[in-house]
Amino acid sequence: MAKIAVLGHGVVGSGVVELCHKNHAGIVKKAGQEVEVKRILDLREFPDLPYADKFTKNYDDILNDDEISVVVEVMGGLNPAYEYVKAALNKKKSVVTSNKELVAAKGAELLAVAKENNVNFFFEASVGGGIPIIRPLHQCLAANEIKEIAGILNGTTNFILTKMIREQMSFEDALKLAQQLGYAERNPAADVEGADACRKICILASLAYGMHVYPENVYTEGITKITLEDVAYADSWGGVIKLIGRAKALDDGKLLVMVHPAFISSDSQLAGIDDVFNGIMVRGDATGDVVFYGKGAGKLPTASAVVADVIDVIKATKTNPTLTWVDTHENVVVDHMQTSVAFYIRCVAADGAFAEKLAEQCFGKVQMLSRPDMPREEIAFVTPELSEQKVYDSIQYLKENNVDVLSAIRVLDY
Amino acid sequence: MAKIAVLGHGVVGSGVVELCHKNHAGIVKKAGQEVEVKRILDLREFPDLPYADKFTKNYDDILNDDEISVVVEVMGGLNPAYEYVKAALNKKKSVVTSNKELVAAKGAELLAVAKENNVNFFFEASVGGGIPIIRPLHQCLAANEIKEIAGILNGTTNFILTKMIREQMSFEDALKLAQQLGYAERNPAADVEGADACRKICILASLAYGMHVYPENVYTEGITKITLEDVAYADSWGGVIKLIGRAKALDDGKLLVMVHPAFISSDSQLAGIDDVFNGIMVRGDATGDVVFYGKGAGKLPTASAVVADVIDVIKATKTNPTLTWVDTHENVVVDHMQTSVAFYIRCVAADGAFAEKLAEQCFGKVQMLSRPDMPREEIAFVTPELSEQKVYDSIQYLKENNVDVLSAIRVLDY
Numbered sequence: 001m002a003k004i005a006v007l008g009h010g011v012v013g014s015g016v017v018e019l020c021h022k023n024h025a026g027i028v029k030k031a032g033q034e035v036e037v038k039r040i041l042d043l044r045e046f047p048d049l050p051y052a053d054k055f056t057k058n059y060d061d062i063l064n065d066d067e068i069s070v071v072v073e074v075m076g077g078l079n080p081a082y083e084y085v086k087a088a089l090n091k092k093k094s095v096v097t098s099n100k101e102l103v104a105a106k107g108a109e110l111l112a113v114a115k116e117n118n119v120n121f122f123f124e125a126s127v128g129g130g131i132p133i134i135r136p137l138h139q140c141l142a143a144n145e146i147k148e149i150a151g152i153l154n155g156t157t158n159f160i161l162t163k164m165i166r167e168q169m170s171f172e173d174a175l176k177l178a179q180q181l182g183y184a185e186r187n188p189a190a191d192v193e194g195a196d197a198c199r200k201i202c203i204l205a206s207l208a209y210g211m212h213v214y215p216e217n218v219y220t221e222g223i224t225k226i227t228l229e230d231v232a233y234a235d236s237w238g239g240v241i242k243l244i245g246r247a248k249a250l251d252d253g254k255l256l257v258m259v260h261p262a263f264i265s266s267d268s269q270l271a272g273i274d275d276v277f278n279g280i281m282v283r284g285d286a287t288g289d290v291v292f293y294g295k296g297a298g299k300l301p302t303a304s305a306v307v308a309d310v311i312d313v314i315k316a317t318k319t320n321p322t323l324t325w326v327d328t329h330e331n332v333v334v335d336h337m338q339t340s341v342a343f344y345i346r347c348v349a350a351d352g353a354f355a356e357k358l359a360e361q362c363f364g365k366v367q368m369l370s371r372p373d374m375p376r377e378e379i380a381f382v383t384p385e386l387s388e389q390k391v392y393d394s395i396q397y398l399k400e401n402n403v404d405v406l407s408a409i410r411v412l413d414y
Numbered sequence: 415m416a417k418i419a420v421l422g423h424g425v426v427g428s429g430v431v432e433l434c435h436k437n438h439a440g441i442v443k444k445a446g447q448e449v450e451v452k453r454i455l456d457l458r459e460f461p462d463l464p465y466a467d468k469f470t471k472n473y474d475d476i477l478n479d480d481e482i483s484v485v486v487e488v489m490g491g492l493n494p495a496y497e498y499v500k501a502a503l504n505k506k507k508s509v510v511t512s513n514k515e516l517v518a519a520k521g522a523e524l525l526a527v528a529k530e531n532n533v534n535f536f537f538e539a540s541v542g543g544g545i546p547i548i549r550p551l552h553q554c555l556a557a558n559e560i561k562e563i564a565g566i567l568n569g570t571t572n573f574i575l576t577k578m579i580r581e582q583m584s585f586e587d588a589l590k591l592a593q594q595l596g597y598a599e600r601n602p603a604a605d606v607e608g609a610d611a612c613r614k615i616c617i618l619a620s621l622a623y624g625m626h627v628y629p630e631n632v633y634t635e636g637i638t639k640i641t642l643e644d645v646a647y648a649d650s651w652g653g654v655i656k657l658i659g660r661a662k663a664l665d666d667g668k669l670l671v672m673v674h675p676a677f678i679s680s681d682s683q684l685a686g687i688d689d690v691f692n693g694i695m696v697r698g699d700a701t702g703d704v705v706f707y708g709k710g711a712g713k714l715p716t717a718s719a720v721v722a723d724v725i726d727v728i729k730a731t732k733t734n735p736t737l738t739w740v741d742t743h744e745n746v747v748v749d750h751m752q753t754s755v756a757f758y759i760r761c762v763a764a765d766g767a768f769a770e771k772l773a774e775q776c777f778g779k780v781q782m783l784s785r786p787d788m789p790r791e792e793i794a795f796v797t798p799e800l801s802e803q804k805v806y807d808s809i810q811y812l813k814e815n816n817v818d819v820l821s822a823i824r825v826l827d828y
Binding site for chain 2: 027132135140142286287288292301
């Protein structure tokens, strides 16, 4: 008999309890023993629930209950989740979490604490919701050197971009719709500014490359500046704009980790991942490109990933040796200005021909783009692959020459 | 130190040895101990290989070597692979295989023998090559009831169909090209007649539903009858033709398991899986649709799945409790004639209007299709969802009324 406690009875927490009840027989069969939710921590009261007696507002009731061997942390936020999780691990309780903020900020430390206590700290649900990605990455793809990871990791921004692409909705209108549908928070900054995607790519990069990647070291650009004009140019180029989180091992041992909108060719498997779906491409040296696709959020998808982790934790006899990384206590992420990529650039100038000449002078051979109803003074093009520093400098130079750069979006070739 | 033996030094076998050498450091780190390929069984000689001294032609050299704890079976075919694997398990050696024929025919028995001996029988590489699917199915998606599985499981047929769809190549020409490129065997029957896809969906269905599904009980239709006319009608309908293996739990406890070409809407994530790629959709009750996509075959992708299994087997202390199913000794697959699906039907008749009237009479409200340069005497349409028996009877009826039915392809709505 395994007894578990759930910290937080919000969307995911209530989903975990629901799933444990609904698929009880299958879960017990897979875990090899009875599984019971014994306590639920929440400051709110839920007197009408059939399991109202399980609730407590005092974490000590869980921490000091030796019968409880697994703690599910689905409160979100860094504090007190961090303190609660660490205390549970130190009490030799395994922890399962869906909290990407916690894993991205404290993963290396909590994995080490879990190991000291010979228990587990699992977080499949922290990336990609119900899509299995954490376990395939460290277990199924274990024979590979991971060359690169690139993913659409945030459903809210993907929904907004899909509306802009398919229905020519403006960013503002699409955001409003996302809020109405409950896909976006009232304060949507964490989604639309890229912080959520950043946490997720940090977790994937840390796991793939064995070194903790901190969000604050990762260049992160959201989608708030994307316009319908950019969408039209992407279309004429043969692609779409997606918010991509990517991580890549460089030859010098450093990592390229970035989050930004990007032009993606329509042929790419990532291009077809629309609406609130997430998709993650893992490029292994042996396996080639493997793509994982599904619902990246939502009550039951996320809860199902949590419960799968709970089943695994119950079956485990010791700390999983492959789900781990270390804190190198230095910044392992390369300065993005030193990396190279192609850019799409859109600008306006009184003299279009002059701007085009300047562009060629700055960037070399560019690929000119057009769109329906393109104003005479607008030009748009895709540069060759150049260092980001060079592109940045060139944009400054254009501005100094009265060419107004309206958009600059990276072009990726997945 | 874990010592392994590899049975068969063909494409996959040599890939396994290559990968163990190439990614040795990473593999050792993940396995938590030194890993060495000690012996290789092959009737051929490879005197020029640096590891020529590892070869043997006598399986007893492996079976009776107590140092060897893991046997990798990558010979293919049912015999002697079956005897070899069973003998190894009975000697308490774990077995990793890429052999779908073996798993589809003998999976339940070999899993039971592994359990009796407290060792493991793993076969991630038997489905989807380098795509992680076996492990995610029984482990990551453990909290789900699997509603349905549908996949493009054979790269050769997917390559042929892609050439027909994108380049209007005939089936015969596309097959010839596939043979030239090494994607298809000289005798391509196992691929183009669907037997390979059938074995794979049997393995997935067995694992998802816990009961051995035998290939001989599964209705299997290949792609040899698909014409460019069918491709054109699929296009006009808004989709493509793919060879789909599917499995679904029915309310009466039986399973629907079938392999056949199908119209798939262009909006479907399966529609975009082209060339030699494979893609597998798993529909869970909690997680929704999750799609796994990647190279379904090839030396290194398949070898990487084998080596990942080897790493897991080395780390395991007992038989994996979730990678299992039983032989119910009865046919668990429903007669496909009793199941319902929509059909695309193409026919010719001297009197087109009469044929259309007959079609409506037989099938109810049909959706008429057209294509460029459509001959006057041809009609094509999509029926509503009907029992396969009803469709079969109606096609007989059309034929009796001098309407020649040229094509009948199922229409799926993934």
